[in-house]
Amino acid sequence: MKLQLALDRLTRDECIRIVKETEKEMDIIEVGTGVIKEYGMAIVREMKELFPDKQIVADMKTCDAGKHEALQAFEAGADITTVMAFSANSTITDMLNVASDKGSRLMVDLLEVRSRERVKELHDLGVDLVSLHVGKDKQAEESFNTDLFSLLKGFEFEVTVAGGINLDKISAVVQEKPDTIIVGSAITKAEDPKKVAARMRAYL
Numbered sequence: 001m002k003l004q005l006a007l008d009r010l011t012r013d014e015c016i017r018i019v020k021e022t023e024k025e026m027d028i029i030e031v032g033t034g035v036i037k038e039y040g041m042a043i044v045r046e047m048k049e050l051f052p053d054k055q056i057v058a059d060m061k062t063c064d065a066g067k068h069e070a071l072q073a074f075e076a077g078a079d080i081t082t083v084m085a086f087s088a089n090s091t092i093t094d095m096l097n098v099a100s101d102k103g104s105r106l107m108v109d110l111l112e113v114r115s116r117e118r119v120k121e122l123h124d125l126g127v128d129l130v131s132l133h134v135g136k137d138k139q140a141e142e143s144f145n146t147d148l149f150s151l152l153k154g155f156e157f158e159v160t161v162a163g164g165i166n167l168d169k170i171s172a173v174v175q176e177k178p179d180t181i182i183v184g185s186a187i188t189k190a191e192d193p194k195k196v197a198a199r200m201r202a203y204l
């Protein structure tokens, strides 16, 4: 099981400091959507240059113009870029094609998806990496619930999970055996990110 650090609502300097503090525990570094909106592809490029041994996810959350945005992310050095599951099938197919040409990967963000029909369509399009995700705003009502895994039951996907996963919740999530656990604020907003990251890693 891999651990992915999500960098959201942080400055460039905070991103670099927190990754330096925690990189020993991390397999994958995610440059969050808001950080990309603030700094553009330059921050993705910089993170790959500073941490060449880590897989870099550009959390583009693309929903249209898939080919262009996938190229932006991969040419900046991202190993994985993200697309929203509600996007047109053509957007997803275009991004899968770019990922394949570049030897990179596409992760489909299942935020707010509750339909197994849509999951089957994604599977049939050739999607192989998905993210079960409870969004930041939704976390005020409900935190990540392992019932979400039932959406993917019977499908072959590489599965990542995200959404307010912290030291209280990680044990239940680990029991569902996802391929990757994404943790953001529980580490980035901690007083001692290094310590929390090490405690998270110990669960995997």
Ligand SMILES: O=C(CO)[C@H](O)[C@H](O)COP(=O)(O)O
Pocket: 006, 007, 008, 030, 032, 059, 133, 134, 135, 136, 162, 163, 164, 165, 182, 183, 184, 185, 186
């Ligand atoms: O994609 C995201 C927000 O849209 C976050 O990266 C993801 O939810 C993980 O962060 P946190 O652990 O703080 O919820």
